[in-house]
Amino acid sequence: MKILSPGKWTFISALFVASSWLAVAGNADRSLICRGVEEYAAYLIGQSGGPHLISLFVTSPNPAASIQSLDEHVAWVNNPLHSYVADGHGGLVVWAHPSPGTADKILAVPGVAGLEVLHHDGVHRDQLWSEVLSGCYRSHRPFLWGFAADDTHSQTQIALSWYAARVPKKDEFALKNALRTGAFYISNGPKIDDIEVDEQNITLHLQQESEVLWLCDGQYLTGKPADKIVIAPELGENRCLQRDSSVKLSTLKIRSLDRQKCHFVRAVIRTSPKGVAYTQPWRFNNDGGVDNPFPKTGEWILGQTHNHTDTPPGGVSKLPAYRQAYCAKGLLGSFSTDYAYWETPHQWLPTDGTPQITAVEPDRCLEGQAVELTLRGQNLAKDSKVQMGTHALEVLSGEDTSLRVALPANVPSGVYDIVVTGSNGFRGCLASGFTVQSKDACNSSWESFSIKDGVYPLATTIVCREGEVWEGSLQGVCCYHADKWEKFPNAKSRMQGAYAIASGRDGGLWFASGNGFVLRRQDGSWSKFNVGQTKDLPSGRSNERWGRMALDHQGQLWSVNRWRGGLAVCKEGKWQRITKQDGLPSNATSSIASDSSGTIWAGFSDAGLFRLTDGQWSRVELPAPFPAKSAIVSLSPGRDGSMWAAVSRAEARGVVLFEKGRATVHGKTNSSIRSNVRHILVSKRQDVWFATDSGACCLLNNGKWQSYTTLNSGLGNNIVTGLAEDEHGHIWFATATGVSRLKY
Secondary structure: OOOOOOHHHHHHHHHHHHHHHHHHHOOOOOOOOOEEEEEOOOOOOOOOOOOOEEEEOEOOOOOOHHHOOHHHHHHHHOOHHHEOEOOOOOOEEEEOOOOOOOHHHHHOOOOOOEEEEEOOOOOOOHHHHHHHHHHHHHOOOOOOEEEEOOOOOOOOOOOOOEEEEEEOOOOHHHHHHHHHHOOEEEEOOOOEEEEEEOOOEEEEEEEEEEEEEEEEOOEEOOOOOOOOOEEOOOOEEOEEOEEEEEEEEEEEEHHHOOOOOOOEEEEEEEOOOOOEEEOOOEEEOOOOOEEOOOOOOOEEEEEOOOEOOOOOOOOOOOHHHHHHHHHHOOOOOOOEEEEOOOOOOOOOOHHHOOOEEEEEEOOEEEOOOOEEEEEEEEOOOOOOEEEEOOEEEEEEEEEOOEEEEEEOOOOOOEEEEEEEEOOOOEEEEEEEEEEEEOOOOEOOOEEEEOHHHOOOOOEEEEEEEOOEEEEEEOOEEEEEEOOEEEEEEHHHHOOOOEEEEEEOOOOOEEEEEOOEEEEEOOOOOEEEEOOOOOOOOOOOOOOOOEEEEEEOOOOOEEEEEOOOOOEEEEEOOEEEEEOHHHOOOOOOEEEEEEOOOOOEEEEEOOOEEEEEEOOEEEEEOOOOOOOOOOEEEEEEEOOOOOEEEEEEEOOEEEEEEEEOOEEEEEOOOOOOOOOOEEEEEEOOOOOEEEEEOOEEEEEOOOOOEEEEOOOOEOOOOOOEEEEEEOOOOOEEEEEOOEEEEEOO
């Protein structure tokens, strides 16, 4: 599977803005290259996913996050090939804004670097961090460091929580090592000038008069102003070993501590109950010494590890202004953690000097073939080292925007990363960018369309109607007619991406977008509609993010909201929003369909499956192994009133066929479905197609299964988001890189 970065369509504007910014800022106060990703294991806003994990120093989002366990995802981030700082280590995974009581969950995932202790939400996480640190000590594993983040989605409300890393020099390699090894403290105000550690004492030199509390394992602070602090060796809340008030110098005599009870210590510096700084912990080792993560000398680099530029697909990069805002606050090491969501692609600047690979041509070959490949992108110097996974490739020729390399014939079949490492030590990676197909792969009858053919990448949906194929994407919509594609960008239609497309009874086309609905009439004109009616919604849910649509027998158009905003219904041109106040089981709608009898079925991300009968919603019981409130990702009607439902749950994924009072489950043990099903299509010949995060598969009308991936077919990409059938019986696929067609 291959995800294209936004490089080609943002490069010119980003280069101009970035060059101007760097010329003004100069090298002395330049920000470091700090990029990351907030991963949810979901591609689009509104899809169900896992906990929020921040991946620092990574080359890109993890394209396989939705089909991997948490352990597998963290291992992907920790792979050295996936870090743009090529120092032999991978990126760093930080557990974002964790909830109280999740220590066991955090400790259960190996390879996590730490958790956010300070965050703009104001939640006091000292108890949780204390529990995590104690768990690390008991299991003889490295400590999970405490991190600090703004997470305000702002360039003005910033520098609220930050880290100070002590480094021997100001560069990305030193910073990454400091954050990896714990050579930093975190704060929302108080500052430390120096930290001295020997076998006798730990001493803090502070920049301002503060209260210093020294805590051992099992001790923590609640952060409530009225709580009394007790100086005692016992464990528990608001207890500490030592408390120094109104000091700029604080020393803990570690030789006097009971090493049988006190296994590590840390310091909390306070200027108020909420104005705090935390050191990382010092562990006492078996020979009587102390493991000190802080170097004796070095300069302090300030930054924060979690905030967003929220640059849209195809938009001009906001990184220069983002960095400038943080530099003005003295935070030169602040990370832009773009989402793994397609709505806010991973941002980069060519002027950073990091290699960026946006495409490889061709993107596949048969096993046993020796081929020449052309890598497209930026900062691709001829003296770079190129590899496919662990296989070194010979560089034949190159320039800044392309490299020609030789792929030997001995690379076994598989999906590979394409990796370029420059002489400056920076690395670029097109994750899962090339496929060596199995020898029996069948590419005939397949045709794929990508950027070069005039379609948008990051396709979300696809619809066929007489003589036309419509692709929806985050950047706009495309129409295939008379063997060519025509683009209709967001600016023309006034939509913010198309998440679903439906044919209206009057011959028009409806598009569900991120900012309402858009109708394209038969005469080619565009009209935009908002539903509004948000008085019954919780704060922050009064939005117009719409998704799946269905047309019922009365001609009413139904649509689900992608951000817990209920249902929308359009009848005779008038829109109405339906919420829990109107009897809807939940505002978290996720899928909608009308069966052959005209009954509306609705799926929810937190409430399971329902259908509307005589104006009342009644639950449709899900069979084992699915809990009743599993997320329903997609619904598609079959024949004779049947309904297919795609179910996503952490412990179980699959589809259910509801037919004639029976429910039949197709899952991992009895089908070719191996990951989340994003869309279902029942074809004219009664084959059932499934779009998944790991390719497409089909339940043939004879009961047999077939699977299609880049390994065994001409499918353009393994992330398949939508399916459609044209008048000729050909199957069309919306994918991460565009559109594919199977003449079936």
